[in-house]
Amino acid sequence: MIATILGTAVAFLDGSIVNLALPHIATSLHASFSELQWVVDGYLLSLSALILLGGSLGDIFGRKKIYLIGISGFGVASLLCALAPNAGTLIVVRILQGIFGALLTPGALAIINTNFPKELRGVAIGRWTAFGSAATVIAPLVGGSILAVASWRWIFLINIPLIVACLLLGINSIEESHGGRKRKVDLPGVIVAAAALASLTFGLIEGPAHHWNTLSVITTILGLVLTVLFVVIERRSKDPLVELDLFKSRNFTGSNLMTFAMYGALAGFTFALVIHLQTALHYSSLKAGFSLLPVGIMMFLFAGRVGKLAAKTGPRMYMTAGPIVAAAGMLMLYFLKPGQSYLMHVLPGAILFSLGLVLLVAPLTITVMSSVADTSSGIASGINNAVSRVAGLIVIAVLGILGTGHVYQFALGLCAALAFTSGVISFLMIQNKPVAK
Numbered sequence: 001m002i003a004t005i006l007g008t009a010v011a012f013l014d015g016s017i018v019n020l021a022l023p024h025i026a027t028s029l030h031a032s033f034s035e036l037q038w039v040v041d042g043y044l045l046s047l048s049a050l051i052l053l054g055g056s057l058g059d060i061f062g063r064k065k066i067y068l069i070g071i072s073g074f075g076v077a078s079l080l081c082a083l084a085p086n087a088g089t090l091i092v093v094r095i096l097q098g099i100f101g102a103l104l105t106p107g108a109l110a111i112i113n114t115n116f117p118k119e120l121r122g123v124a125i126g127r128w129t130a131f132g133s134a135a136t137v138i139a140p141l142v143g144g145s146i147l148a149v150a151s152w153r154w155i156f157l158i159n160i161p162l163i164v165a166c167l168l169l170g171i172n173s174i175e176e177s178h179g180g181r182k183r184k185v186d187l188p189g190v191i192v193a194a195a196a197l198a199s200l201t202f203g204l205i206e207g208p209a210h211h212w213n214t215l216s217v218i219t220t221i222l223g224l225v226l227t228v229l230f231v232v233i234e235r236r237s238k239d240p241l242v243e244l245d246l247f248k249s250r251n252f253t254g255s256n257l258m259t260f261a262m263y264g265a266l267a268g269f270t271f272a273l274v275i276h277l278q279t280a281l282h283y284s285s286l287k288a289g290f291s292l293l294p295v296g297i298m299m300f301l302f303a304g305r306v307g308k309l310a311a312k313t314g315p316r317m318y319m320t321a322g323p324i325v326a327a328a329g330m331l332m333l334y335f336l337k338p339g340q341s342y343l344m345h346v347l348p349g350a351i352l353f354s355l356g357l358v359l360l361v362a363p364l365t366i367t368v369m370s371s372v373a374d375t376s377s378g379i380a381s382g383i384n385n386a387v388s389r390v391a392g393l394i395v396i397a398v399l400g401i402l403g404t405g406h407v408y409q410f411a412l413g414l415c416a417a418l419a420f421t422s423g424v425i426s427f428l429m430i431q432n433k434p435v436a437k
Contacts (some may be wrong), residue, residue, distance in 0.1 A: 208400020
C-alpha cells in the first residue's frame, strides 16, 4: 500500500511544485516564456502519449517490474532535472520524467488490484485515492517552503528519498503479477496510440496558448484521425495494445464515459475558479491555490470509507449522487463577485464540491478496475488515466478559446452541466455490482 502511494505521490508532487517554481527557473536559467511552457508541457506530452503503453507493458512483462523501472527512471530523471545547466536540458529531462511517469502511473492501481483480495480492494483503492489527494494538497506547502529558503533545484531533489523508500518497500512487499497469456508488444498499436495521444495533447495545450494557429489545429485533427486508425489497427491485431472487448463491459464503458465528463468538468472548474479568484477577487496565486484546500482534506478523511462502502453495496448510487452534488457546489460559486469573503461565499461551494468528489472518486476507480479481469488491470488503468487527461485538456482548450477571465459564468455553467451529465451516465449505465464478497 505504502509503495504504491509513494510512487503516485511523487508524480503528483512533481507536477504541482514545478508550476510554483517557474519564475525561479526563469531567473536562474534565463529561460524564455516558451521554454517555461515546455518545462511543463514536455512532461505532460510524454506522459499522456505513453500511458497506454505503460499499462500494457505491465500486463505483459510484470506489473511490479514495470512499476519499479518507472519509479527508478523517474528518480534518475529527477536528479538530472536538479542538475540541468540550461533550459534546453531541463526540457529534455522533463520529457524523460514523463516517459517514466507513464510506466509508474497506471502500475500503482494495477498492483493494488492484483495484490489485494477482493474484499479489501475497495478500502485499498479508497486509501490510495485519499493519500494521493493529500499529496496534491501538500504540494503547494512543500513547494512554497522549499522555494522560500532554497534553490528551485531542491524541488526535484526531494523526490529522491521518497523514491528510495518506494523502491525498498516495493522490492520486498509487492508480489509480481502478469496477464493471463503470453503475448507480444503491439508495435503498430503502440506507435499509432502514442502519436494520437501526443498530437491531441500537443494541439490542446498549444491551441489556447497560440490562439488556435494552423499548427495546433492540424495536430488536433491529426490526433483524431490517428485515434480512428488506432481502433482499426486494434481490431485486426492478434495481440492488441487495447483489447476492444474490454468495452463490451457495460461498467467499463460507462465508467470511462463518466470519467471523461467528470474529469473534464473538474479540470475546467478548478482552472476557471483559480483564474477568477486572482483576476476578479484579487487573491494571490498561493491564496487562490489554497481556496480548494477542502477538497484534499475531505478526500483524505473520507475517501477510504466511501470506497469500502461502495465495494460492499455497489458503486451506482455514489457515482450518480457524487457528480450531481459536485455540480451543485460549482453553481454555488456561479455568482462569485469582487468584495465577497472566502468564508461566506467561496468556502460553502468548495465544501459541497468536495463532498461530491468524495462520493464519486473511489467508487469510480473501483468500478473501472473491477469491471475487467485481473489480467487486464494495467491497460484498464492506462485507458482510464488517458481518458481523464485528454478530457481535462479538451475542456480547458474550449475555455481557452473564449478566455476564462471574461466568461467565468460560462465556464462554471459548462462544467456543472458536464458533472451533472456524468451523474446521469452513471445512473443509466453502471450496474450495481458489489466487489467485496
